[in-house]
Amino acid sequence: MALMMLWISAAAFAQKEGLKYLDSSFEVYDALSHSLWEEPELGYREYRSVEKLTAHLEANGFCIEKGIAGIPTAFVASFGNGSPVIGILAEYDALPGQSQAAVPYRQPVVEGAPGHGCGHNLLGTGSVAGAVAISKWLAAGHKGTIKLFGCPAEEGGGGKAYMVREGCFDGVDAMLDWHPDVRNTVNTATGLANVQVRFIFHGRSAHASSGPQNGRSALDAVEAFDYMMNLMREHVPSDTRIHYAITDGGKAPNIVPDRAEVQYYIRNPRRSIVGDIFERAIKAAEGAALGTGTTMEYEIVSGNYERLPNNTMSELMFAKLCEAGGVAYDAEERRFAEKMMMSSGITEDEIPALIRQVATVAEPDAGGNEAWVSSDVGNVTWVVPTGSIRVAAFVPAGSGHCWQQTASAGMSIGTKGLLVTARTFYLAALELYRNNDLLRRVCKEFETRRGKDFRFEPLMGDRKPPLKF
Ligand SMILES: [Zn+2]
Structure with missing residues (x-):
């Protein structure tokens, strides 16, 4: 009995140690996060970000393996021994054109920069x-392994796929x-499966005025193809999303373009439907090439599965997120948030509810695909049971991929948010290490949901990661 009590108090002590570490590490993680923020790098080019994150992990005793999956900016950092093995996903890629100072009004650091x-x-x-934090607990003599996965190019590059x-x-x-x-909530949305494809047409260049009969316009092929795709919209399931951008439409009006390119995203809550529509898109592209005397090739940039839910993981994450709590602004942060909200069109009487929103944890949504977004995390959820949270690290202003989020991510509100996450992950991992029955239930639900005969078939086939720019 005495031994048991000693064990319990040692375990409780160790649990507090990890939380104490996080409580006393605000400056460390504020500096690390800010250093990534100051040097934003686009997908598959996140060399400096990887260097900074792995240097910190290495200094904390993690074993680092860089360049996994043949991608220079993908890595895994491991600590501990034996099972259970808990994984954590990390991303660090920036977005083009989102440069913004950490101020509550629109002000790019460098206009047009990432x-x-x-x-x-x-x-x-x-x-x-x-x-x-988890490694501190494992180092106190507990069995288990933590693996942090550095995942590049979430934005349009599908690194995790x-x-x-x-x-x-x-x-x-x-x-x-x-x-x-x-x-602050648990992410229960299954989102959308998607494929991202480049269609490239090749024609024959000619002087557009003196010899147009000699030319075969690759841009004509793109336009014919886009027209067919736009007609197709009427004949696909209504929860489908098809969007495109002409990324090469020729160089000048007086030259018949011999090359043109259009990029497509095709999305649906079910990846089988995405696959069907993609097959039809290839036929439309072939038809456009035939009709315009051009040739066509296509390249799948990436393909993402919809998310496989795991209620057991979601319940665990919700309980631990509630324990970790929301994001409480101090007076200065509140002034910053209010100013940003007002400059984003939010009225004064709407502000108190938004401040409450970031400080509290919301019940998860009922599930479904209502988020209308795709993520390469979807792929991971089909090979490892995954729990996912959303944390109020942004001031509630703007609507995603916007200057307000870049600004929040560069100041203390963002750091407070990332520490809420770190606490939640720490508490959830400890529960999974110590509670075998819980982990068994997580795995059982996972196996039941994905089915006995499940095999992961990558939507981008055997193509290599798009590392050339
Ligand atoms: Zn993102």
């Missing part, structure tokens, strides 16, 4: 903080995931 408009500097740093295909997540028992948001 910026952390999705807060992935917080995402990466929060996940790293959680992993280091390649990492899943190459088996990077094999042997992980449960995965923890998060994203900065304007509220």
Whole structure:
């Protein structure tokens, strides 16, 4: 009995140690997050960000393996021994054109330059903080392994799809995931599966006025193809999303374009429907090439599964997020938030409810695909049971991929948010390490939901990661 009590008090002491570490590490993680924020890097080019995050993990005793899945900016950092193996997902890529100073009004640092408009500097740093806190508990003599996965190019590059295909997540028992948001809750939305495809047409160049009969316009092919795709919209399931951008439409009106390119995203809550529509899109592109005397090639940039829910993980994450609490602004942060809200068109009487929103934890939504977004995390959820939270690291103003989020991600409000995540991850991981029955239930639900005969088939086939720019 005395031994048992000693064990309990030692365990309680160790649990407090990890939380105490996070409480006393605000400056460390504020500096790390800010350093990523100041040097925003686009997908697959996050060399400096990876250097900074792995240096911190290495200094805390983690074993680092860089360049996994054949991607220079993908890595795994491991600590501890044996099972259970808990994984954490980290992202750190920035967005083009999102440069913004950490001020509550629109002010780019460098006009048109990249910026952390999705807060992935917080995402990466929060996940790293959680992993280091967990390592403190493991170092106190507990069995288990923590693996932090550095996942590049979430924004349009689908880094995790390649990492899943190459088996990077094999042997992980449960995965923890998060994203900065304007509220604190568990992510239960399954989102949309998608494919991202480049269609490239090749024609024959000619002087557009003196010899047009000799030319075959690749841009004509793009236009014919887009027209067919727009007609197709009437004949696809109504929850489908199809969007495109002409990324090469020729160089000048007096030259018949011999090359043109259009990029498509095709999305639906079910990946089987995405696959059907994609097959029809290829036929339309072939038809457009035939009719315009051009040739066509296509390249799948990435493909993402919809998310596989896991209620057992969601319940665990919700309980631990409630324990970790929301984001409480101090007087200066409140002034910053109010100013940003007012400059974003929010009225004064709407502000108190929004301040309450970031300080409290909201019940999860009922599920479904209502988020209308896709993420490469979807792929991971089909190979490892995954729990995912959203944390109010952004001031509730603007609507995603916007200057307000870049600004929030560069100041103390963002750091407070990432530490809420780190605490939640720490508490959830300890529960999974210590409660075998819980982990068994997580795995059982996972196996039941994905089915006995499930095999991961990458939507981008065997293509290599798009590392050339
Ligand atoms: Zn994001």
